[in-house]
Amino acid sequence: MLRSVRVIAEDFDVGVEWSALRTALHGGSGAIAAFCGLVRDRVDQETVTTLTLEHYPGMTEPSIEAIIDRAEARWPLDAVWVIHRVGALSPADQIVLVLTASAHRDAAFAGCEFVMDYLKTDAVFWKKETRGGVSHWVESTHADRRRASDWDAPGK
Amino acid sequence: MIAVRFFASLRDAVGTAGLDLGSSRMPADLDGLLCVLRERLDGEAYAAITGASVRIAVNQTLVEGNAALTAGDEVAFLPPVTGG
Numbered sequence: 001m002l003r004s005v006r007v008i009a010e011d012f013d014v015g016v017e018w019s020a021l022r023t024a025l026h027g028g029s030g031a032i033a034a035f036c037g038l039v040r041d042r043v044d045q046e047t048v049t050t051l052t053l054e055h056y057p058g059m060t061e062p063s064i065e066a067i068i069d070r071a072e073a074r075w076p077l078d079a080v081w082v083i084h085r086v087g088a089l090s091p092a093d094q095i096v097l098v099l100t101a102s103a104h105r106d107a108a109f110a111g112c113e114f115v116m117d118y119l120k121t122d123a124v125f126w127k128k129e130t131r132g133g134v135s136h137w138v139e140s141t142h143a144d145r146r147r148a149s150d151w152d153a154p155g156k
Numbered sequence: 157m158i159a160v161r162f163f164a165s166l167r168d169a170v171g172t173a174g175l176d177l178g179s180s181r182m183p184a185d186l187d188g189l190l191c192v193l194r195e196r197l198d199g200e201a202y203a204a205i206t207g208a209s210v211r212i213a214v215n216q217t218l219v220e221g222n223a224a225l226t227a228g229d230e231v232a233f234l235p236p237v238t239g240g
Contacts (some may be wrong), residue, residue, distance in 0.1 A: 037240060053239070054164055056232060059216035084239065096240055116240060123238025126164035137165040141234040 001072055002079035002101075005064045007055055009087040012097060021081055021099050027103040029078045033108035036098075041091035043129060050130040053086045053095070053125050060084075060124040067118040071100075075107035080115060084125065114151055121148040158182060158189060158225055162205065162234040169204035170197060186212065187222045189231060205233045 002024055013091060014036055021032060038129075039051045068080045079101035089095060100111040119125075127138040150156065161174040175196070183189040194202050204210075213232040214223055226230065 013224075021185075056163060056213075056216070056234070058159075059213060059232070089223065090197045120240035121237065122240040124234065124237055126235065127238045128164070137168070137235070140238050 002081070003065075003068055003072075004081040004083075005061050005068070006083045007057075007064075008083065008085055008098055011085070011094060012083050014052055014094075014097060017081065017083065017097060017099060021079055021101060025034070025078060025101055028103060030103050031105040031108040032079075032101045033105070033112040034099050035095070035112050036094055037096040037116075039089050039091050039093045039095060043131065044056060046131040048091055048129055048131050049133075050135075051089045051091075051093075051095070052128040052135075053084075053089065054126045054128070055084075055086050058125045063122055063124045064119070067115055067122055070118070071111045071114050074114070075102065075111045077102050077107055077111045080111065082115065082119070084119070084123065086125070117144075117148045117151065120144040157227060159230045160193070161230060163232060165232050166210065166233050166236045167206055170201045175189070182227060183225060185222050185224050185233070186214070186219070189225060207235075209236045210234065211236075 018034065041048055064082050071077060071080055077100055081099040085095055098112050098115050100108045102108040102111065121144055128135055129138055146150040158177045159174060160177060162170045165174050177183065177192055181192060183192055211218055213234060215230055216240045
């Protein structure tokens with residue numbers, strides 16, 4: 001399986017990544033699924049001016065690799081590529097890109113959603129929001145933890 | 157020497173990104189390290205880093221409960237993650 005994990009400060013180009021992955025595949029893949037997360041400009045009716053992402057170099061990358069390991073064990077994936085940005089971001093900026101490839105769309109869609117759900121709960125990043133000139137650390141949400149843990153529910 | 161690191165909200169709570177615990181009083185395990193930190197930090201900071209949701213990593217690997225420490229180890233205090 002092709003895999004790529006990049007934690008970077010600079011922006012990325014989805015088209016370039018898509019083409020690079022499509023070129024790297026060897027013809028057996030019938031589907032690429034993509035998810036790109038963006039910075040929202042409003043949270044709780046307040047304007048967000050900056051979203052700052054912090055990570056722990058040396059621990060963050062393995063935490064993403066572990067998520068990909070689980071996805072690979074679960075679906076017949078040909079590729080999982082993850083790019084996650086760090087540093088100060090502005091509204092509408094790209095934060096994260098997940099690309100998955102598989103022979104069929106079911107595994108590509110499911111693998112992409114699974115990796116994204118666990119990036120929220122298991123990948124070592126912290127977000128700090130600045131709203132109205134005041135900065136505060138974003139708290140993890142029950143909804144995010146529930147989404148991830150639902151993958152272990154019977155029938156999934 | 158043990159390198160102690162605090163991330164995100166815990167860095168703000170403690171007021172520093174990290175501190176080195178010198179060889180004169182090097183703790184043998186995590187419990188010992190917490191004893192040293194209890195003396196070094198103010199009550200509010202110590203409460204923050206020992207909160208129920210805080211996870212501890214030794215050399216970038218999460219640990220549960222107590223763990224032995226040796227010179228050169230890096231111990232990190234991690235608040236709940238919020239990536240993606």
